[in-house]
Amino acid sequence: MKTPFALLGLALCLLLAPAVQAQDSYPSKPIKIVVPFPPGGAADNFARLIGQKLGEAWGQAAVIENKPGAGGQIATQAVATAPADGHTLLVVTVGHAVNPSLYPRLPYDTEKDLQPVAKLATVPSVLVVNPAVPAQNLKELLALAKVQPDKLAYASSGNATTSHVAAALLASMAGVQMLHVPYKGSAPALTDLIAGQVQLMIDPLLSSAQHVKAGKLRALAISSATRSPLAPDLPTMAEAGVPGYAFAAWFLLLAPSGTPAPVVAKLNAQVARSLGAADLQERYTAMGAEAGKGTPAELQAFLAAEIRRYARLVKDTGMKAE
Structure with missing residues (x-):
């Protein structure tokens, strides 16, 4: 007969098994990184740099998809409604934190539909x-x-x-x-x-x-x-x-909310390793950029604070979408 401790251990193993499996099997196909701007800008550059590093580390291509327009709403909605499996990601910058105050209606909930994965850079x-x-x-x-x-x-x-x-x-x-x-x-x-x-x-x-x-x-x-x-x-x-x-300007990598925590953790750790690579540090120095850092939880708190900060700016300046 199994002891209560043995049964507890078995239950924990059964609970953890899907999480471990999700992390081990990820990524199982190419990763798509969506950028809310045309090629050539800062967000696009950082997406391509980290995409290349992720591809080298995991043997799966990272495809950059540029979806400009509507102040980033088109790209953001596309990722917010994508499968929450870590294979569709989004690069955002300050505008992502401004939009909730600037637009009366957004086709997504900025804080509930997406979650931070990693900070790519500050410029x-x-x-x-x-x-x-x-x-x-x-x-x-x-x-x-x-x-x-x-x-x-x-x-x-x-x-x-x-x-x-x-x-x-x-x-x-x-x-x-x-x-x-x-x-x-x-x-x-x-x-x-x-x-x-x-x-x-x-x-x-x-x-x-x-x-x-x-x-x-x-x-x-x-x-x-x-x-x-x-x-x-x-x-x-x-x-x-x-x-x-x-x-x-800051640049965050986001995933759809509901993406398994082990997948988010794996992405965060690999981005941190990539940003620490000598060749990428050299590129960042040449661009005048500072490599980002922070856990997903820390970045969630950072983004919430930025949303509040820019709500005050929009109110104080009368800033409008032209």
């Missing part, structure tokens, strides 16, 4: 202007904006994206009015900025640096609280004339 943004803009620094740019309300147009990667939030925050803190022109991604926004269709943009350093080096854009300030090693001569926004300004 400072840079304020860039078209060379034809007669401003050599941030103070001169803000002076122009004050005498010409809504005449200076700033591009963004779309409603509620990092570039939209960063510029709305700047306008609010500086007490100026500028016209918001949303695009479907950083690449088309930068194309129009270079062409002079819009005058400025606060864009992740990753995608703007090449255009600044080529002389197609002029950099005025970095958005982070400290200067970037990639541009040590470029002042922070606070140093350049807006005390207290600090903004950095």
Whole structure:
């Protein structure tokens, strides 16, 4: 006859068996990483870098699918309604935390339908202007904006994206009015900025640096609280004339809610190993990016706090989806 302890042990084994099996068999097919922006932007770059690493580690291809539009809602809904098995993932940035306050109705519940898996990166943004803009620094740019309300147009990667939030925050803190022109991604926004269709943009350093080096854009300030090693001569926004300004874009990897905890844990651990690899650290340094970290539970708390933070920003600035 089995003792109570033996029966308890058997029961625990039966309960844990499906979880162990889920972790051991994952991934059983290619992983799809959905990006809410066109190719070429920061989110797309991080998705491809981590996708390559996951493929190398597990022998299953990681396919990047770009689904831009509606401020990230199209891509987010697609993943929120996908099978919760860890084979469909989503890369999001600050806009994911802004959307619940910016849009009266979303086709998904931001906190209930998706869950954080890992943080991929944190990246400072840079304020860039078209060379034809007669401003050599941030103070001169803000002076122009004050005498010409809504005449200076700033591009963004779309409603509620990092570039939209960063510029709305700047306008609010500086007490100026500028016209918001949303695009479907950083690449088309930068194309129009270079062409002079819009005058400025606060864009992740990753995608703007090449255009600044080529002389197609002029950099005025970095958005982070400290200067970037990639541009040590470029002042922070606070140093350049807006005390207290600090903004950095973050990039999270999400999965549909209900994804088995062992699968989420396996993904989180592998992303951490990948971010620690020497070659990826070298790439991040070259992009001015900081590797992300945190457990799924810590990132869930982080995202909830960011949603509350940006709810206050939307209310205080009157930020709207254009």
